Amino acid sequence: MTAVQRYQRAIKWVVVALLLGVGLWYLATPTYDRSHYSPRKVYRLDYYKASRLQRLLHWDMRYPHVIRLYRIEPKTLLGKSEVVDLWLNGEIYWWLNPPVNAVQVGRDVVFENIPPECTDCPRLPDSVVMP
Numbered sequence: 001m002t003a004v005q006r007y008q009r010a011i012k013w014v015v016v017a018l019l020l021g022v023g024l025w026y027l028a029t030p031t032y033d034r035s036h037y038s039p040r041k042v043y044r045l046d047y048y049k050a051s052r053l054q055r056l057l058h059w060d061m062r063y064p065h066v067i068r069l070y071r072i073e074p075k076t077l078l079g080k081s082e083v084v085d086l087w088l089n090g091e092i093y094w095w096l097n098p099p100v101n102a103v104q105v106g107r108d109v110v111f112e113n114i115p116p117e118c119t120d121c122p123r124l125p126d127s128v129v130m131p
Contacts, residue, residue: 027052030066038094038103039128042117043078044070045092045105054083061085069103069111079111097123 030048037044050064058064067081089106096103096116103111 030054033065036092037072038096038117039124040117040121042072043094043096043103043114044072045103046070047086050083058083058085062087067105067109069114078114081105081109084108094124094128 028051030051033047033049035044035046046068048066048068050058050061050066054066055061055064061083063086064083065086066083069078069080070076071078084106085108086106089108091106093102093104095101096114098116101112101114101116103114
């Protein structure tokens with residue numbers, strides 16, 4: 001085998017490895033779906049559709065998602081959920097006043113120990129906190 005043939009074979013393997021890497025990345029990456037903001041726009045919930053691999057592992061879920069909670073300024077990830085089924089299970093509860101300090105999405109996702117949106121603000125009515 002000549003040096004040119006070895007070089008061509010190495011290039012083919014590099015291309016195949018890159019294509020496999022891109023394919024695995026595509027299969028394993030959740031896709032952005034939507035966002036919801038807290039009543040005073042301090043926190044954001046990002047919804048991601050489960051990746052194709054996660055959908056295979058959780059085949060019994062009808063609407064699989066991963067949810068992330070961020071503080072907007074400074075941008076900080078406060079929590080990330082496991083894969084959850086949001087089928088008929090997606091109400092958002094912003095319990096940001098003491099003593100609860102939590103954000104709840106449906107009955108499966110709870111982010112605890114979330115700081116209040118502001119310390120000297122008046123308490124929000126329940127119609128804003130709960131759906």
